[in-house]
Amino acid sequence: FHQAVDAELNAAIDPRREGPLRFLILDGPPGRAGAASALVMTWFHPLMDPRGAQNLLHHLSVLDDHPGDAPWGTAPPVFALIQDGRPLRERGRLARQSVAYMRSVSRILSVSPRLARNGPVWFRRESFVDRDPAASANRATREIWWRLAVVGKALREVAIGRGVADAPVFLPIAVDLRRKGEPGPTFGNMLAFHFARFRPSDTADIPRLASALRSQMADAVRQGQIEANEVAMTFLQYRPLPMIRRAVRWISGGDAFSFNCADVAEFPAPLARCFGRRVVNAYHVPAVPPRPGIGVFFNRCAGRNNLVVAWIDGVLSEDDVTRIVEIVREEMGWL
Secondary structure (H helix, E strand, O other), rough: OOHHHHHHHHOOOOOOOOEEEEEEOOOOOOOOOOOOOOOEEEEOOOEEEEHHHHHHHHHHHHHHOOOOOOOOOOOOOEEEEEOOOOOOOHHHHHHHHHHHHHHHHHOOOOOOOOOOOOOOOOEEEEEEEEEOOHHOOOHHOOOHHHHHHHHHHHHHHHHHHHHOOOOOOEEEEEOOOOOOOOOOOOEEEEEEEEEEEEHHHHOOHHHHHHHHHHHHHHHHHHHOHHHHHHHHHHHOOOOOHHHHOOOHOHHHHHHOOOOOEEEEOOOOOHHHHOOOOOOOOHHHHHHHOOOOOOEEEEEEEEEEEEEEEEEEEEOOOHHHHHHHHHHHHOOOOOO
């Protein structure tokens, strides 16, 4: 199974020549009672975000459970993004504001382990349970800001081992624009973005760093940066690519940012059973860009905390990955 996912990660989808979505079904050994099967869904990122992918699985499972019926009655789910109804001039103003923001943050010289290269993508997934379920209910440790600070601490050790200075860490954080509790549309990316900044030395005090990162996000919302970035993604699409390269020069000449980090949160309860089978576990394994070539990702399913480390070949060693996993596990209070 792991080899199959590795192969999918390294088989890029070219939407000019193939469909933007692939399904791979791996059945367990025949004749074994309760043998598990695996479903691997791979998609071209502009098609949908991870929440949209979960929506699609749910829609397909509902159709599978209702052959020949109209399972949604007169109110089918929302499949595509609703077009922004604001005037072109207003959207253009917001998009220009986003480009100005990108220019301002591009002056920050980010650092990474600086071994970025082109090569195959590998991943490692570990699952954990909460050491103290009562303590894990603490909201702080469930927030992306806490987890980002913890990952920063883990990657700091990798950076120190390679002599990287205590220069700014800089990374994009995806902001889900769906209303809380609603699935939102399936196709299209319901995402804006925000750039988090800190220094590796800040990870010595994780609660303080998490609070500072949360405040950065609050400031970005208050200043309208999140809305502007949302409009720019849907209106300009940051294409052609030379446009964004002119605005953000480090994309061409250096590390784009320090590392990737995301939390896809809890796997949806309606998908506890999918295609008539009980879901034992589900997790997201993103591809990572050559710069910086490192990503650490979280989600939760069926009582398991999943931790996925993805890296470009040569950027991390197996010992590096093991150390990252151990630091995150310890700081999160997992077994």
